[in-house]
Amino acid sequence: MGARYAGVIIGTDLRLDTASGRIVADRENHRDKKGKVDNHILGHK
DSSP states (O other): OOOOOOOOOOTTTTEEETTTEEEEEEEGGOOOOOGGHHHHHHTOO
């Protein structure tokens, strides 16, 4: 069986919220056009 893996590039669109200790997505710094598709359906601007 072959190895299964995924890669993730972390940039300025992901950050640590120090108040909650959680990783959050910062949509203002998101640069991938496809990552913004259908955001209006989800209620995001």
